[in-house]
Amino acid sequence: MASLKDIRKRIDSVKRTQKTTSAMKMVSAAKLRRSENAIREATPYANKLKSVVSSLSTRFDGKDQDTGFGLLFQNSGGKRTGVILITSDRGLCGGFNSNLSKALARQLADEEVECAEFVILGRKGNEFFKRSAHNILANHTGTSPGEQLVLVRDIVSEFTSRFEAGDLDQVILAYNHYVSVIAQVPVIEQLLPITQPETEIADERDIIFEPSPQDILETLLKKYVQNQVYVSWLDTIAGEHAARMISMDAATKNAGEMIEKLQLHYNRSRQAAITRELIEIISGAESL
Amino acid sequence: MANQLSLEVVTPHRTVLVEDVDSVTLPGIEGELCILPEHIPLLTTLDTGIMSYKSSSGKTLAIAVHWGYAQVEGNIVRVLAELAETADEIDIERAQDAEKKAKDILLTGAPTTSSWEEEESRQNKYESKLKRSIVRQKVAQFL
Numbered sequence: 001m002a003s004l005k006d007i008r009k010r011i012d013s014v015k016r017t018q019k020t021t022s023a024m025k026m027v028s029a030a031k032l033r034r035s036e037n038a039i040r041e042a043t044p045y046a047n048k049l050k051s052v053v054s055s056l057s058t059r060f061d062g063k064d065q066d067t068g069f070g071l072l073f074q075n076s077g078g079k080r081t082g083v084i085l086i087t088s089d090r091g092l093c094g095g096f097n098s099n100l101s102k103a104l105a106r107q108l109a110d111e112e113v114e115c116a117e118f119v120i121l122g123r124k125g126n127e128f129f130k131r132s133a134h135n136i137l138a139n140h141t142g143t144s145p146g147e148q149l150v151l152v153r154d155i156v157s158e159f160t161s162r163f164e165a166g167d168l169d170q171v172i173l174a175y176n177h178y179v180s181v182i183a184q185v186p187v188i189e190q191l192l193p194i195t196q197p198e199t200e201i202a203d204e205r206d207i208i209f210e211p212s213p214q215d216i217l218e219t220l221l222k223k224y225v226q227n228q229v230y231v232s233w234l235d236t237i238a239g240e241h242a243a244r245m246i247s248m249d250a251a252t253k254n255a256g257e258m259i260e261k262l263q264l265h266y267n268r269s270r271q272a273a274i275t276r277e278l279i280e281i282i283s284g285a286e287s288l
Numbered sequence: 289m290a291n292q293l294s295l296e297v298v299t300p301h302r303t304v305l306v307e308d309v310d311s312v313t314l315p316g317i318e319g320e321l322c323i324l325p326e327h328i329p330l331l332t333t334l335d336t337g338i339m340s341y342k343s344s345s346g347k348t349l350a351i352a353v354h355w356g357y358a359q360v361e362g363n364i365v366r367v368l369a370e371l372a373e374t375a376d377e378i379d380i381e382r383a384q385d386a387e388k389k390a391k392d393i394l395l396t397g398a399p400t401t402s403s404w405e406e407e408e409s410r411q412n413k414y415e416s417k418l419k420r421s422i423v424r425q426k427v428a429q430f431l
Contacts (some may be wrong), residue, residue, distance in 0.1 A: 038301075041302035044296075044298045045299060048296075048298060048359075048366050052368070206329065207328075207331055208329070209330075209332070210330070210331075210332035210333070211318060211333065216333055216357070223357075227300060
């Protein structure tokens, strides 16, 4: 049986852990608010870009396949896959990263992709995939918010040019979609070839294009893909903080329960020790 | 109000402006263009330049935009810019410094690499930096 001193030590240690977890929860809550804001600010741009792309793409539906932009829609059906995986740098956020990584690994196995080429954002995804058969091209960690757009642009232009050159057959994007504070859903979607954004009606009105529609579309589509990755990254960051907030909240609660139990145990043993001593004294006095 | 344009300027980071305006002048890639209400639908790429608009109070205001798209549809003008700054957000001293630095490099700088492509992209980089800083200073004067 543990001595009184041991129990006291244990209680102190759990209390310290609790302090840490509740501080982490608070920090995550503050960060979550900031990253939610970033998503809110980025959404209008993403939506408008999407509506421009969808209204433009109906115009060229299937025609002029040989012009540059047609390539980005072309599905060659091969298995050479590029993957952009977005995870967090730090752990202690429940199954946030491992759920996504596992889902991705499963999907790749289903599609019988044996050696996909990975670009991983965040340390955790790298830890998961570095021992797999997949080829990790790059792992970016600790990216500050100001550098995100530039980094995304570089990664995407690398992948799009390789896709256009016929080096890759598809590019997949895997990230955690932030639904709400308590729900983050792993999302694995096809980035290239571009899936046509669903459109209401084909846009048949006369529109002036400056420069030619082809030129616009070519750059616009790349922007569109970049923006998709960027927004997903913001999504993941918000999700990370939410997940950490929830798991730290649970940890704080668990620590509280543990302290209560230990305290009870401590009080009982202290009482028992006192009783024992009293019995010893009394029986000693009686025997005299 | 039928004879007004609703102008939206957004960047990947934030919404810069949503306002009803009388007219908008855009720095199109093939030249400046002025949009008035009832304009025909248009989609254009934007260069780095000054986007000015006449607000309903009659004042002319400006925003520095750096590369993007503009879509005109009905009486809605959407500007999707890579970067957009209003006059009061611009740090004029920083822009002046940047202009000087870019000019120095472009005028005096000897090639830093032996490869043609790298040198060209370096030149382009500083040329666009120069252009941006000049546009920023011009926009700042609208304040």
